[in-house]
């Protein structure tokens with residue numbers, strides 16, 4: 342099952358910051374899209390921790406009384422460990438995005454495994470907890486990385502809706518519009534609390550979009566649940 346899926350994933354990959362089409366992915370691999378109970382949606386953030394972006398996101402999540410999941414980079418965790426502990430202190434989940442943000446398919450097989458292991462070790466050292474979920478960089482899976490993830494007891498997960506919030510041109514309206522173009526109900530939202538892989542200060546638009554997203558979710562009768570709970 343996973344082997345065939347990987348081939349399709351790689352073949353359908355599009356664009357440097359993009360990934361394969363969400364609708365295609367959802368049809369082929371629904372469990373990878375972060376399914377949530379009906380009527381709920383999970384909010385997730387990639388590429389942190391970031392000393393400004395993550396804290397601003399945490400403050401807005403507190404205002405909205407939302408709990409979220411942060412897929413962090415080991416390289417960023419080593420730079421800003423206090424931001425990770427603060428994320429946990431506020432009741433959010435911290436999982437693995439990778440150690441270094443590179444396409445796993447561009448790496449030799451042992452390199453993909455080493456990346457996951459280093460990321461796990463770094464998160465473990467800072468939080469005392471081993472991550473159990475993994476979202477690959479760019480949403481691109483590779484066979485060796487999937488095998489390594491299985492050995493390391495990491496469950497891969499992607500998303501069902503994204504805000505395309507890494508772009509300087511993104512606004513609160515465009516972010517929420519892009520999210521609504523995806524599958525929100527019973528799904529998982531991808532946003533970014535960091536600009537290390539994005540246009541500078543892109544997280545500011547992400548933060549601004551959260552209250553508007555809250556309004557839209559309320560209109561649809563959707564509530565926020567935390568991914569992986």
Ligand SMILES: [Zn+2]
Nearest residue numbers: 387388478479
């Ligand atoms: Zn990323």
